[in-house]
Amino acid sequence: MILQGIPASGGCALGPVVMLEPAGADVDVTARSTRPVPESLDRLSAAVAASRDDIVAIAATARERIGAENSAIVEAQLLVLDDPEWLDPVVAAIRDGATPEGAVWAVSQEVAGLLAALDDPYLAERSADVLDVGQRVVGHLTDRRRAPVLAGLEGDVIIGAYELTPTDTLALDLEVVRGIVTEVGSRTAHAAIIARQLGIPAVVGASGLLDAVCSGDVVLVDGDQGTCTLDPGDAEVARARSVAAARANQAVIVERVATSDGVEIVVLANAGSILDVERAVGWGADGIGLFRTEFLFMQSEAPPDEEEQAAYYAAVARAAQGRPVTFRTLDIGGDKPVPGLHVEAEANPFLGVRGVRLTLADRDLFAAQLRALARTAAAYPEISVMVPMVSGLEELDEVRALLAECAGETAFRFGTMIEVPSAAVLAAEVAAEVDFLSVGTNDLTAYVLAADRGNTRLDYLYDEFHPAVLRTLRLIRVGAGATPVSICGELAGDPRALALLVGLGYHRLSVSGPLVPVVKERVRELEAAGTADGVAAVLAARRRTDVTAALDLLAPRG
């Protein structure tokens, strides 16, 4: 039996499922208590106190695992726990003869329902918090807590649930949880976001899960296809194992690698959170080639101030344990709204006020970020900073002027992304002004071909192997000259592109964390000197089909 859901986090996982029961689901809210009211109130107080201890502990874990900025999600739950709007009706219902668990669950559902009905995304989130708190208190009252279930797991398991609450997700033991499947949820749900950060395959919105699956059943979660297969057949299991092996069982290579003829290739990882950085270190990354700073801004309800940012960036640098980290300044625009930041809706956000265009228009915001990064660089000199969406020297001049004003021009190694075609054409001029370049192949491809990557009708056109894109990569590499240049788009981790990129002279590749061991292994098998003919053939290609033929010349022998 196959349940179709939404692919929320890529990869395959196979194992016995552990179903998390919602603690409140089977509470009879109409039951009358057979115990005296004072006893019920005492039990309520004890359960509330125990829940408070839980939440304080989870908040501490959250600070460690996902940073102080995100632990606010959890801390808001403490305010719910002794909120009179929640607590008073619970007490009133108990005085009225309800059981403590019945009162807690009924009031939690009612309050959550009221908040959800207000049609405000922030309040809808609080609605989930109220249910999460209610469930926790009911769990203590009925002695059916979820946390010990989560903590006591062994072996490789798949977690199944109606939905995973924020605190559930934070409590997952990464050593044993191999996959996640939920009955409801969306790609943007908290659990889905965290699953992607952690590299745990996940399927959400698998309708029928609760009816079809019990704890102990073996399921196959395919986070690429968005399916959950109950009792998978041998062929499906074999396929899942090969996907999982390719992703996970690759031996980690901690040291730097070189091609068989001695060309050192630096293999970096892309990251968006402290946890990503920790995982990247675990996968043997030589550093972080692209740290996206948007996450901090997305997760906070108001733009984080200089202090918060400085603390966060320092934690990122610490997590890299001395390896270099390249921070990209805020890369948002009309297509990526950020809470608390007013970004004008635009007819064409893709060609609108994005990246450095936006931060230069909001000087206070940009200055705070540059100052926070400068403070981080003072303590962690191995970090560097780059700005996204630069289209020419004028923007660089402006950024430098602002930097000189707020932090000093030599506060950190300073570089620029190359993703706008005009900057690619001017690569030599741009390179002369900065310490390094980093090519964002995703946006570069889209802009060179004028094709939105997300538009499925243009799938045939958006192609990183288009001859024009590959010639642009050569243009940038030649223009960069002696200035260090890296590649940080999807292409950097594409096995078909490795020989070509190395042959073109790109010796710094920044890839998604789990790909680091694979790329390092392939680098060792590659002979850089042997790529010349293939590279020449690729650059001579007139059509996409010529590129395919030329890439065969670069394919590993045997």
Added chain:
Amino acid sequence: MTATRTVTIADPQGLHARPAADFVTASRDFECDLEIQVGDKSGNCKSLLSVLKLGIAHGTLVTLQATGTDEERAVTELAELLGHQVQGTSSP
């Protein structure tokens, strides 16, 4: 024993999200009963859920009313936290 202050909300986000949580946490430090009034609606300053449900936007005129022992200090400090004071009265 009752003090009131009327202020306009200075935070660009309104009394929402983190500012609301900060406001509620600050309110809980006072012993007096604290009410926040917006138009014909009112809420309990010590309840996050109650304050959030008022949906108070930036620039809104709100009145704080405190009844109890530390009422004067409560409305003064909370008004300062919220924004620009418009008028205040206190009655013994």
